[in-house]
Amino acid sequence: MFSKLKPWLLPILSGVFIGTSYIPFPPWASLFCFVPLWLFWSQQTSLKRVLIGGFITAFVFTLIGFNWVTYLLHEFAHLPWAVAGVGMLVYGLIAHLFVPLAGLLWLLWFLGQRQWQWSARLSLGLMAMITVLCEAYSFTLFDWNFGYSWYGSNLPVYHWAEFIGFSGLSALTLLANLPLLIAWQKRKQTSGKLLAGLVLFGFVLLNVSGLGLQARLPKPDASFNVLMIQASIENSEKLAAELGKGFGDEILHRYLTQTDEALNRYQDRKIDFVLWPETAFPALLGEQFKNDPASISLADFLRERQLPLITGAYSVDEKLRLITNSLFVLNKDGEIVPPHYSKSILLAFGEYIPLEQYFPAIRNFLPTTGHFARGSGPTELLAWNGYQ
Structure with a gap:
């Protein structure tokens, strides 16, 4: 050998x-x-x-x-x-x-x-x-x-x-x-x-x-106290929520509950905003979905606590009629602050199938693989409270 x-x-x-x-x-x-x-x-x-x-x-x-x-x-x-x-x-x-x-x-x-x-x-x-x-x-x-x-x-x-x-x-x-x-x-x-x-x-x-x-880098002229929340969510649960097969309400409940627990733990500190990770919000988010039950629950939660939030969520590319993996800013009244950012570098076999645009039949063999639209890239800055 x-x-x-x-x-x-x-x-x-x-x-x-x-x-x-x-x-x-x-x-x-x-x-x-x-x-x-x-x-x-x-x-x-x-x-x-x-x-x-x-x-x-x-x-x-x-x-x-x-x-x-x-x-x-x-x-x-x-x-x-x-x-x-x-x-x-x-x-x-x-x-x-x-x-x-x-x-x-x-x-x-x-x-x-x-x-x-x-x-x-x-x-x-x-x-x-x-x-x-x-x-x-x-x-x-x-x-x-x-x-x-x-x-x-x-x-x-x-x-x-x-x-x-x-x-x-x-x-x-x-x-x-x-x-x-x-x-x-x-x-x-x-x-x-x-x-x-x-x-x-x-x-x-x-x-x-x-x-x-x-x-030689200049010192920052502002700072934030950020409350970062990472709930324990199984990939199977995320996939089920993505496909509309349940777990959405449970996932949202975990994030809201853990956010409340963290707020109580750090109630002696001023929290500027909360940060949830990629696709943490388990439903579609955007102005066209603001009357959906999950969006209403989130807006009510933020409004009651006067708490801004930056969160990953699903949205929709209306032109391509495909789901996007996006990042949203919501103010302390639970209102979406435009613009939002959609991920442009997608995960192969997780958010798209390589070469599918040339060989669409590939999806027949991988039907549960994500099919996301790409964002336009870092062309706009998220805005919050006068900061970008």
């Missing part, structure tokens, strides 16, 4: 490095996670081996970093565990095609440039740039990049995203793999040690300067 895996240990190692350096893990290997794979590619002349190496790396880090897709398919697409497991394996093969694509493009270029006898360093540099560009412009169901890990670990370098964005941080992270690859190749030479030291120095410098960027 080991003898069969041995030729592929470098791609596997890259997959482990990438998978264990993304949230919730610390980005311990982000600066050199592609080094084993790039070493492997640089030793190949076979297109087949380059592609297989890329697929192995992508498959391994997807299994590690996105194993929750199995639960998502089981819990939200309502597939049996065995089928969800197969779905995870398929997703692992196709989720991050930017890795084998980068290897393919690099090898095609490498084979084509032989007649020009360009340097190996230039070849490695282009390998890094092709990987960065493929990662930046590739399609993926769950958008992520290598910049988010620095934020997830609260390392000060993430403050540079203020200027270059997290996509820019992701590109810098991947590009840092290049000098460390060269440093590994020259590890027995002084130049290799110096190159690794320069990368380390640059990383420390970016973090120190990140602390400076954090310090």
Whole structure:
């Protein structure tokens, strides 16, 4: 078994490095996670081996970093565990095609440039740039990049995203793999040690300067006391309420009861507003639904306590005649304060079925999967009491 895996240990190692350096893990290997794979590619002349190496790396880090897709398919697409497991394996093969694509493009270029006898360093540099560009412009169901890990670990370098964005941080992270690859190749030479030291120095410098960027942020000119409520609701109960099959009244009762309990617990503090989570209100909300029983109960509750509320709720896109996953502000009299926000980045297999717009028959196999309309994105600010 080991003898069969041995030729592929470098791609596997890259997959482990990438998978264990993304949230919730610390980005311990982000600066050199592609080094084993790039070493492997640089030793190949076979297109087949380059592609297989890329697929192995992508498959391994997807299994590690996105194993929750199995639960998502089981819990939200309502597939049996065995089928969800197969779905995870398929997703692992196709989720991050930017890795084998980068290897393919690099090898095609490498084979084509032989007649020009360009340097190996230039070849490695282009390998890094092709990987960065493929990662930046590739399609993926769950958008992520290598910049988010620095934020997830609260390392000060993430403050540079203020200027270059997290996509820019992701590109810098991947590009840092290049000098460390060269440093590994020259590890027995002084130049290799110096190159690794320069990368380390640059990383420390970016973090120190990140602390400076954090310090220059202006202090907030206002603050709120927010009462956050999170009731314990089973997904089966949420689905039943969404489909109109019960539990709606019970879910609303839990939120109202827990809000009252929290108000009594913190009655010595001024509460500016209450915050309920995504789709906490288990019915349709909006001006056209204000006379529905659930909306009336909520408005009465807020009016009696003179309590503003920000809550997730379902609403309707009248043009598409589809449900939306929205966020509403209600004032202390229980009135909806326009505008409301509707979620635009939906959860695959939870709020939509990928490719359904091209192959509508897919829904016949996943009838209970949500079918939500996308919002217009962050184009308007929620308003409350003079704040936005």
